[in-house]
Structure formats: structure tokens, C-alpha cells
Amino acid sequence: MKNLYPYVETLKVGAAYAALLYIWPSIVFRKLLCGKGLTFRFLFCSIVQPVLISTAVLGLGLVHLLHFGVVRLLFWGALAAPLLVACCREKRVPVRLPLRALLAGHYGWKLFFCRAADELARRWQRLWQRFRQRYAGKAAEYLVLAGILLFGMAFFLNGAFQDYSFGCFDQYTHYRWTENLLAGDIFTWGVYPEGMHCFLYALHVLFGVKLHSCVLFLAGIHNSTSFLLAAYCLLNALFRSRHTTLLVLTAWLAFDGIGPAALEAFTRMTWTLPQEFGHYLILACPLLLLRYCRERCKPVQWYRDENLLLLAVGIANAVSMHFYVLILAACACVPVVFAYWRELFPPRRMLPPIAAGLYGAELGLLPMLIACAVGFPLEGSLLWGFNTLRGASGDSIRNRIAAAAPKEVHVSLWERLSAPLKGFYENGYVPLFGDYAAWMLLLSLLVPALLLACWYARRRGRLREGALPARTAKGYLILALGCMVFILLFAAPYIGLPELVVIDRTLAITQLLAFGLVAVPVDFLLARASSLRGKPLPRGLMAAGCLCLYLAAYMTDFHQCTYWWLRRYNAAVTVTDQVMNHYQEGEYCIVSMWDEAYQAGSGNHEELLTFLQNTEGPTYSLPAEYIFLYVEKRPLRRGQVHFLTAPGWLAQENYEVFEGLWNQSQCPEIQYTEISEELAEKEIPYDPTIRNNYDDLATRAVLCAKAYAWYQGFLKAYPAETHTYYEDDEFICYVIHQDPNAPLELAQKKGGWA
Template sequence: MLNTLQFVELLCGYLGCTVLLPALVFYRKVKAFPAAGRFLIYFTIGNFYIINLVQVLELAYLSCRGTLLLFTLVPAGVAAVRIYQIPVGAYGRKLVQELRHFVLREMGFRSFVHHRLREAKRFLCFIGRQLVRLLKEVWPDLVFLAVFLGVLWRVCWPGILNNWGFGASDLPVHNYWINGLIDNKLYIAGIYPMGMHCMLYYLSTVLCIPAYAVLRLFWLIQYSMIAAVLLAFLKGCCKSRFLPWLGATGFVGLNCFNGITYSRFGATLPQEFGMIFILPSLYFVVSFFRAREAELRVGVNRIRCTSTWLLLGFSMSFSLTLSSHFYSTMAAGILCLGIVVGYGYWIWRKEYLGRILLAGILSVLMAILPMVIAFLTGKNLEGSMYWAMSLIGLREYTDLIFRILCLATVAGTVGGAVLVAVGIRQGKITLGDKPVPRPSPVQNGLLHLVEAALLAVLLLAGWHYRSTLLDSFQRLVLPALSKSGILYGMAAALLVGVLLRLFTRGQDGAACLSMLAAGVFWLFLLACGNLGWPVLMDPARACVYTAYMVPVVAVLTLDGVLQLLTPWRLGVLRTGAAWLLTAALLLCAARADLLRGPFGGGGLEMNEAILCTTNILWDNRGQNDKWTIVSANDELRMTEQYGRHEETITFLQNMEHWNPNQEVTIPTDRIYFYIEKKPLNYANGYGGIIPEVSREEAGKPLPANNGINAYNGTDRAVTMSRMYYWAQAFQRLYPYEMKVYFENDRFVCYYLEQNTYRLYNLAIDYGFNRG
């Protein structure tokens, strides 16, 4: 029940600050966009503002719940007042005058309340009209929405209900970094992309939910948003209304992908958080080409126009990938390479290229600026940065490269500001329209030739290495599909893209060809090691992004087929065909038992340990640093903001060579001892069966205190057995003081309360230590 309530609170809080609040503020500005486009705009603005707000406040050492709420609500209110042109001054004067009449008894209390209720009614009516308008726009999709949510619930909800621990071994590290943000210590472990940590810190602080609980539950929100932006992107690019549901539902529910492609979605990790912003950045680029072409057709060539705002959306989305994880930025960059190939006719024209380059530079500057400020003020790089550089053989040059990048960022920022100021002063940069030269027939021919040449070179390279590429793709991403089937699918995407490019609106075909080109780039990235090339991304990570692109290419291809077979005048026929095709494919998948089984949640910590930790925090609220948990290492970061922690292996080692004069004390009022009677197979790293707690296991040598090795495999059974028989012996010595806090057949938590002025000596000869 607590998991459910906290998950609902997190979902409402995340969507409230990233979608609902931007929608209330910017609706008037973006109401001309379709619902999917509006969602991506709101979502990008919300995430970009919250993440950068946290970083700014952290760098200024001003971050707390009050400042976060203040700088969230006040700017939103000011922006809404300006956009909707609300007469705040006139309303304030009217309210003061009515209060004066009320104080002077010239107006009754009921009249004053009636006026306020009438104003609230008008506001609610406005909100209601917008909701009705939205419902009229999306009501045909509600059936597919129900199916999508049902599949998502079937696949993910058991993980929330049944697996309460962390879902990845590096989550304690991320917990530590979020705790650093709580203490106003940005980059506490060194400079690293902190986008996910800033968002989770914001939710934890504003909603008053412990950081470890946010880390435990946010994975489902993260996975849902990955699927939601996939759906919104496809709806923004497809002409068929219902085919995008096939892509999103198939990505979530079909059991056709390799398990490694979605196993990481069961944990709250930066790489997967960064995936949320990949397709929004691609949507803004595709929409930019469409809007820019329409503007140039009618002679609009000014700076402030729709296409410029779309490029700003691209800059924000791309910067968010870089703020979250470098792998996500690489994924977005590969998709941009696909755009270069598919949109070769447009992108090389100066009316497009200059603006795109500026947007790309701006996106990098926005993401890297907080890291640059921290680096220039003395912060070191985090270890993962060196690991990333070691993949390309430049580990020893990491600091030098980052220092050069910092100087380039500062120079680029200052130089860009100077160039803009000079351009405005000389009249080269104006807010008005300027003449748009149309390309000559020769230029048109050259542009078409460049576009075809880029695509041909890429496809020829893919064909040359097809055996290696298809083997990697089949092994890591789609084992259920034969190599010939993969080739036929790619050929179909190529044919549809070319036909759309030649016989319909050119940019629809360009989008399809761009996704196909990006898919080929992904195949090369997957097979780098097999080709003898430098491995830029671990294949176990790259396959996650590759699987994410499969439904994009498939749905765009199907949408292109429907466009080619049904003329635009028969839009109803096209809609009906898409509806029937989507429903038939989903029904066939369900009947053929191709739906994915449940996954997600944490198996790296017992549910009982989470249950005890949650209750200990509740029982000791307001009593910080007056209690200690003795357990394996996971609870260290979960509770370090509230209490103390000591590792089981350290506790046992302190009395390993026991003698009557030895003393071990823990100077807190209350001590809790976590012991697993049926030890956990940590991360399923041991192939056999881990023995239960027993005297035989306790009699084995104590494992070395070397990282997590004492809690891995059969060593965990030895550690827990030693701890269990120590607790039994200590309880015999102090039967009224050593009590059971919680116990079942798998786990027991003992509880000791003591006078801190007369501490218990916890060092005893319990029969298995060397004494």
C-alpha cells in the first residue's frame, strides 16, 4: 500500500511539474500544435527548467524545499500573467477596495465570498473548456490508451508490488549523489552528468519522500515516459492516427526482443532517464524542417518564427540528454546523423544549416556550462569520466581534454554573445524578414545528388558488412527474427522511403529514410568489436537504444505503405485501415502468447530489509543520528541523512580475534541488526544454491572485508551465519535488552536499546570467532 501511494504521489508530482504546470503557462502559445506536439513541448520545457533550476540553486548553495517551490511557482505565475495578459494590478486594486468595503461594513461577508466563488467558477470553467477540447481531440484514441495502460500494468506493476529493493548494483552510488544534493553539494563525487539526480532530488525534497524510496519507485515512471515519448513522436510524424499505438504497445509488451534490451528498465538509471529526451529532440528537428520549408515557401525568413522555436526545443532536449548520460547523447547524435542522410537535400542549404549548427552549439553549451563552472572552481572529474575516455584509449588525457573543452565553452559563450551584439548593431541580424534566394536548377540537382550519394554510401557499407551486422543485431536485439527477415524489413523501409520521397510530400519520405539510416548506424555501433573497430559503446548498452528504434522504423514504414496505397482524399479509409491493422496485430500477439512477462523492481535487497528500514525511519523521525543499522552495505546510503550505519562484515571483524579485554561499542540510543536467515543471491551472481544460516556455515573462515565480496555467493551465507549466532549469544546474555524487531522465515531484525552514557560491550565470544 505504501509503495502504491508513494508511486502515485511521485507520478502526480513529476507530471505536475513537467507537463501540467507548463501546459497551464504556455497553452496559449502552443495551442496550434497537435496534442502529441504540445505534450512534447510541455514535457521538454518542464524537465529543462526543473533540472537547471536545481543546478543553479546548488551552485549558489541556496537549494532547499522553500527555494525550489518559490522559483518554480513564482516564475510560472509571472509567465502566465504575461502570456494571458491577466490584469493583476487592476484585480489587486479591486480586491483591496472590496476588502476596505468589507472592513467598513459596506459589504457583507456573503457578498465578498460570492465574488470570490464567481471568480473561481470562471477559472474552473476555462479549465473545463480546455479539457473538453482536449477530450474531443483525443477521444478516438481512448480504447488504445486503455490497452496500452493494461499492457504496461501487466508487465511492470508486479515489480512495484513484489520487488521492493534496488534494481541495479550502482543505485547506492546514485543515492549517495542525491544525498549530496540534499546537503547542497553538487558533484559530491566529482563532475558527472547530474540530470536524473537533480530531478529525483527535486521530487524527494518537494514531496517529502526519502531519496531511497524515490530511487526504488521512479523506474516505472521513467519507463512509462520512455514509451510515452515514443508514442508522441510517432503521432507527430505519422499520417495514420492509430499506428503509433502499435509501436508503443509493441515496444512495451511484445516478447520479441532480447531480455538484455529491457532488463535495465527495471531500475532508475541515468542512461535510461536520458532516453526520455532522445525522441523529443528528433521530433523538434523533423518539425523544424517542415515548418522551415513552409516559411520559406511564403517568404518568412526572420529570426523569431515557428521554426526557430522548434530548434530551441531541440536544443533543450539535446542538452537534457547530455545532462543525463553521455550514452544518451551518443544515441541522439547517431539519430542526428540519420537526419543528415535522410534530409540531405535540405540540410546543406544555408537557410537550414546555419540555424541547425547554432542550435547544436547552444544545446552543448547549456548542458556543459554547470560542469564547466564546477571544474573551474576546483571540482575533480568523477571516475566514470575516465572510464568513458578509456574506451577510446584517451584516459590519460581526460583532464586535458576537459580543460580544453571548458576553455572552448567559455570562449564560445563570450564570442557568441559578442557576435550577436555586433550583428544587431550592424543590422545583419534583424527581427524582420530578409529575401530568400531560391536554389537554381543546378543547385537543386547537386543537393539531390548529395542526398542520394550519402544514402548510397551508407547502404553499400552496410551491405558489405551485412553478415557481421545482422549477426550482432540478431544476437543482441531480435533473436526471434531471421537474418533474411531483417533484410526484407530494411528493404521495405528503403523502398517506402524512396517512393514517399519521389511521389508524395518529400519530407515524409525523408523522415523514413532518416530512421533507416540511423538504424544502419546503430548496426555498425553494435558490431564495432566484431569488426575490429574501437568500441564506442558497450554492446549491452547499445542494444537498448537499437531496440528502441525498431518500432520507430517499423511504424514509419507501415504508415508510408498506407500513404502510398490510400490517397489523401480517402483519409477515412486510411484511418480505418490503420485502426484495423493495429487492433489485429495486438490481438494476434495476445492470442499467440507473445506478450512479455513481468519484470522490474529490485532483487538486490530483501523486501524485509526495505520494510524494516521504512519502519525504523518512521519510528525514529526527528531523532537523527540517535540510531544505527548494522547490515550489508545497501542501507548505508538509504539512511545516512537520518541515522548511522555499520557494515556487518566490519562489525564481525572487530571481534574476530576476541579476548576478554576487547571492546566494541556503537554510541547510539538504538541499534538494529539485519540478518538474512536465507541469504540473498546478490544480483543472481552465484549459479548454485546459497546455503541457509547454519552452524556449519558459521564455522567457516570469515570472508575478507574487501568491497562487496563478503556479501557475494556463499560468502554471504558465512557472514550472515556468523551474525546470526552472535545475535543468539548476545540475546542469551541480555534477554530483556536484545529484542526481535521483525522476523519471518527468511529474515530477522534484532533491536537493542541502550544508555549512551553506559554502552554495551558488543564484543563477545559467540563460539565461532577466533578467541
């Protein structure tokens, strides 16, 4: 069970995720999606569905109707309605006529199932033939893409497969907020974008997936599918050769980032957090704007254009996920506006996307504005974000730079004018690209310069249109400008500009755009080779190119494993999962430290510190039939930065110590101490904040030692009611079976139990 736990739970979360995000909208909106390409279908499902979920959940919460039954009726009813309508149309239901004949007595069960199976097989064959006719030429490309997605899934799920506890403290907070939604309460801790929490709520309520598993495994599934597919669609729209897109995705997954900042960005993508959950929108929004700019149709109202309508919903989705996602999505759209300024310059073409953006932001903000209007306060982290944006936060980079800078420095006018450009290079390109900073800056400037030269030569008639189509040239320009925009976001606080977002969280997208910029010459050569050849390049070339690129990364600069903020042993997670599966709600109580409350629920949990304090009182009992006592024989240092391990083909291990990350350990080694009889005799150092008692290693060791000693005494008094449920070298779980109507006395008297 210990080895199968992460795989079984990942399959559950993955199946529920696919059904909720892709299958449900594909059925409900099948008429709207009929005849659309795969790119539009992906964009529609991944953008519209989270907005529908968050709007429904928050709307029901505002009118105090957020209950499991109402939500299930709403979503499953919306799914059943089109199926019931289809059942009324004989030509669309393959089993209707056999079913009528069966009910009339003309068919037996055997003939009924044979006829129904034959009809279903014929329909499946027609669908398969239609699929082959439409996508047969791209089979090799889709196979390579599937391999990239599986590799990305293995990489992003690697941490959750090794350590079954939450990877960072913020995940505990978001778990609590989602748990409040399950209780029917919205914005319990203040007004905050609840898009991700509503999605987690829907996974749990509609499919019964455990909330702990959703928070633990969803990030690896989501970022290896939605984010990579959004990157694939955007790069396909920018490059001329589809081979180049797969090469860029391979390089992004295989090559290592620069320094600990990039490692943190990739590590955060393995944790289920709101900003990283909305990363795919940063790529989807500029793609939709690009699709609108490339259309030559007559301008219409924004809600009549499918791309602008999706753009509006995408902006609403970004607002509902995290305000940083909205800021980054807007920054990602700037290069598209610059490259297609002539198409957008007429007001009749420019006003529809502006209106779409404004209405989309209004839609995303509407539940939060209503909540503020009825008296909900703002959540604390929003105020911190606003202060960071203004530079008023105590830990903002601009404040730290200002504090470290000399008070009075006299500089010349030239130095004042050149300082921003110098700071942009030294604080943007150099930290991100190291020894390759000068080459990246040269490439960032060279690509727009060459495109300008090609445009001038085409205007003079010295370059034919087919050599470099305007569509491809603008795609290259968007990549170059996009890379510079995100590097500018990274360097902004160092050159006196507002810190729009926490800079370390932008590096995953910055690195993707940087690889795209490097691939511009490759794409041009591949496109020219295909043009000179007179037909597309061999299908196996893309697979060979991706494999060669992966091998080059493996032998030179393969990416490193991510890390985990280790908080509990895996055995504690698997034992809790077994208890939840084998015992009914309210039938058991888990006595442990803080973390199990986020898996079993606070109603089935008793804090170990509270338990030990109460056992020293005059009388104490718990009403549950089964009491499970968790004791760490080797108390671990909670919150240590645990660098993961991985198979050699997936990632390389970290052998360097990163500054700013404290208490580092390398898997399989962890930092822990031992319990002893001497520790059991010590007084418990008490902190009013219960979590702090478990974070301190010395206090944690005293608590575990006292719990172990308490059980030994209780075992002598009640040997028939107690036994060991699970034990290994680090962790042990005891179980006490009692009559809930006559609970055992848990308080230990000075002379022992009576």
C-alpha cells in the same frame, strides 16, 4: 504494510514527478505555452525542466549555496510569482471579489464558499467545453494511448514491485552521488553528467519523497510516460495514419526481443540509470529537427525559432544526462538531415540548426567545464567511455575481436571490399532479427527503393501527389534510414568502426524503429483506405487493431519478464521504511549489512561486520535509543540474477538459461543457505572491501550466524530491553531499547555479560 509499500511509494514518486516535470513549467511558462498544441507542451516541459533543475543545482553548488532552503525558495518562489501577479488582476481570480466582500463583512463564510464554488464551477465548465471542442475527435485515440501507457507502466514497474532492493549495482553509485548533492557537494567523485542526480535531488528536496523510493520507482514511471510519449509524437510525425503509431507502440511493448541482449536493454529501462533516463531525448531531438525542416517560414536566428530553441535545450539536456545520450541523439538526427537535405542545403537554413546544436552542447557542458577549470578531476567512468570509443579499453568489443582474429590472413581485393557489407549483415541483422534477418534487410532496402521509384514517377507525371505525399514519403525514408543507422551502431565494432556506445544499450530504440519499419506498408494501406473511403477510419478500429496485435503477441511470441540483481529481502526494506516513519532522525541505529545504509542513510546505520568485530573487544556501545539488528535466517546469495514473474497478461516467465548471466534464479525461488551453531563458531573471513564480505555467500552466512548467536546471549543478559520487532521464515529484526545517556554494554566478554 508489506504489500502496500511499493504502491504507496509509487504514488508519491509519480505525483511528485508529474508536478515537477509537467505542472510546474506549465504554470511558470503559461504565457509561452498558451495556444500551443499538446505535442509542443510535452516537448517543452520534458526538455526544459530538467535543464533548469540541473543548471540551478549545479550553479548553486559551484558558488557553495546548495542548501535546501535556497533551492526551495528558488523553485517555489518562481511558482508563486506568477500566481501573485494573477492575484493583482481581478478578472483572473474567481474568489477575489467574494474575498473582499468577506473581509468587509458583507458576506458570511457560507455565502463566501458558495459564491467561490459557483465561480470555480463555471470556469471549470468553460475549460471542459474548450477541451472537448479541441480534442473531442481524438478521444478514442487518447484512451488507447492511456491504456498503452498504463500497460507500459505495469511492465516497467513490475521488478520494483516484486523486489524492493535496487536492481543493479550502478543504482547504489548514483544514490551516493545524489546523497552528496543533498550534503551540498557537487562532483564529489569527479566531473560527470549530473542531470538525473539533480532531478532526483529536486524530487526529494521539493516534495519530501524518500531518495530510496525515487531511485527504485522513478525509472518505471519515467520510461512508461516520457519515453512512450516521445515515441508517440515522433511516429505520429512520420506516419500518415495515427492508427499506425498505436500499433507500433503496442507491438514494441508486447512482442519479445531477440536474445538476451534485447532482454538486458529492456531490463535496464526498469532501473533508474542516467542513459536510460535520457532515452526519450533520442526521439525528441530528431522530432524537433523534423518540425523545423517542415516549416516554410523565412529563416531566422536559431533562438527565435521555437523548435530550434527547444532543440538546443534538448541537446543541453542530453549532455547533462549522459554522453551516450548525446551520441545517440545525434545519430538519430542523421536520417532527418538526409531526408530533408534540400530544405537544409541553403546555408541560411542549415546554419541555424548547427548553431543551436553547438550552443546547446555548450550550455550542457558549461557546469562541467567550470568544475574542471576550478580543479575537479574527471570521474573514472568517463575515462572508460573515452577509451571504449577509441578502442583502447580492455573490455571493448574491438579489442576482443582483434585478440581472437588470426594474425595473418591473405584475402582478395573483392573480399576486402565486401567484408564490411557482409559484416554489417552478419553482425547486425542476424543477431538482432534471427530468422527474419533477410526479410528485415530486404524491407530496409525496399522502402527507399520504392520511395525513389515513386519520386521518379511523380516527376514524370505518372503518379498524382495525393497517392503518396512527399511528407509521408520522407517520413518512411527516415524510419528506414534510422533503423539502418542503429543497426550499424550495433554492428560497428565487428566491422572495424568505432564503438560509439555500448551496443547492448541501443536495442530498445532499435527494436522500436524496426517495428516502425515493418509498419510502413500497414500505414500506407490504412492511409489509402481512409482516402478511398473519403473520411477517417472508424475510431474503434485502432482499439480493435491494438487488441488483436496484443492477442497475437500473447499467443505467439509474448515478451519475457525482466530480471533483478537481488541483494536483500523485501522484509528488510519494509521494516526499514517503518523504522524511518515511526522514529526520529538520530533516535535509532540500524545494524545490518551494506544495503540499509542506502535507505536509512549512513548516519543511522552501523555495518554488521564492524558491529560483530567490536562486540569481541573490551567495550562497545552505540548512543542511539533504539538499536535494530537485522539478521537473515536464510542468507541469500547477494547479486544473483533473479528472473521475475508477472501475471499472464503482462509477460511470460523466463525458462531458459542465458549465457553471461551467472547465479540465475526464477521467482519465487531464490538462492540461499541456512545459518547454524557450527557457522557461529567459525572465524569471520575478512576482506578490506566491506561489500565483498557480504557478496560472498559463505562469509554472509557466518556473519548472520554470529549475529544470531550474539543476540541470544544478549537476550539472556538484558531480557527487558530487547524484543523481536519483525520475523518471518527468511528474516528477523531485533530491537534493543536503551537510555542513550547510559548505553548498554554490547561487547560480549568471555564469561558473558556482567
